[in-house]
Amino acid sequence: MTTGLSGTGTSLLELPVPDRKNDLGAARIVSVGTATTENSYSQRELLDIFNITDPKVRSVFLNSSIERRFLTIPPRDADGNCIPEAQGELLAKHERLSLDMGARAVRTCLENAGLDLADIDYLCCTTTTGFLVPGLSARLIREMGILPRTSRVDVVGMGCNAGLNALNATASWAVANPGKVAVMLCVEACSAAYVIDGTMRTAVVNSLFGDGAAAIVLIADSPDTAYAPADVPAGSGGPRILGFASQVITEALDAMRFDWDDAHGKFSFYLDPQVPYVVGANAEQVVDRLLDGAGLRRSDISQWLVHSGGKKVIDAIRVNLGLTRHDVRHTIAVMRDYGNLSSGSFLFSYERLLQEGVTSAGDYGVLMTMGPGSTIETALVQW
Secondary structure (H helix, E strand, C coil): CCECCECCCCCCCCCCCCCHHHCCCCEEEEEEEEECCCCEEEHHHHHHHCCCCCHHHHHHHHCCCCCEEECCCCCECCCCCECCCCHHHHHHHHHHHHHHHHHHHHHHHHHHHCCCHHHEEEEEEEECCCCCCCCHHHHHHHHHCCCCCCEEEEEECCCCCHHHHHHHHHHHHHHHCCCCEEEEEEEECHHHHCCCCCCHHHHHHHCCECCEEEEEEEEECCCCCCCCHHHCCCCECCCEEEEEEEEECHHHCCCEEEEEECCCCEEEEEECCCHHHHHHHHHHHHHHHHHHCCCCCHHHEEEEEECCCCHHHHHHHHHHHCCCCCCCHHHHHHHHHHCECHHHHHHHHHHHHHHHCCCCCCCEEEEEEEECCCEEEEEEEEC
């Protein structure tokens, strides 16, 4: 479930043919590691566990293109019914699951890079499924034994698009601190963000999300190591991050939101039925802006790693960008096996791409996430 690769840096305006003389000034992804919670369930198993009998709700679950998801089910009473969890209990669950999954993902990505906890210079933690003060980064530093001097930042509440927001910040830190080790962690305990009732609104949300964490190591080359492969961490060949492009769809600001639900006394996620079409209609302009900055066209992109936001979202992105099902094969596979993992979904797809072993030096890739705002985030990478 883990793969580690690394590469060298370049600039956004680089020509399609890689040039070692221009390798300075970009962060590269050295390795990736993922983790989930303990138990996975099929959609039919979840319908039975939560005693969902409404035909319309069952149809939402069974036609989601999801086969299994990792979740942590609430405790049950003597009759086998799930006991409702108060907001305080959900926050405690978020902390417990996030620390466990997050620590395992971080350890794995470090191991794949041939690094230790003591090598971490910067830690960026991203989550939407709970709120902690001090943040998850500080708690991981204490629980894992990461050096207290480690610089850190927490990206909280941005939603499914947040992995690329955090990657932008982490890559910028790496470039400003060449040769130092930056770790970015996306951890989402979606089991801690559920509302259980019989409404269609919650049925759509409850049919989608699963627990998962993904971490990557980023390093930017420094002048004294850029031309010395022996000094580069093991597993050379990973992609350089060339640039980012973002689009906030302001007219759809409330189409995806996580806010307080007075009826249930807890936070609840809302998805507007029009989200797939709104996101799809805006995908072209942000992707083309990303590629225009590097003098590229969509046909120049060998690998597309799109957030597994849901069947309709994936289809809308694919149709509007003119992509094939093969182009989004890893997005579809992650959706099938894990559901929507929120901010870390695209890194699970990235891991599968590396395991596939089909990338070649010079290949370009586009990373794409979508979430509340409504927002589309993109990044351009090159192997």
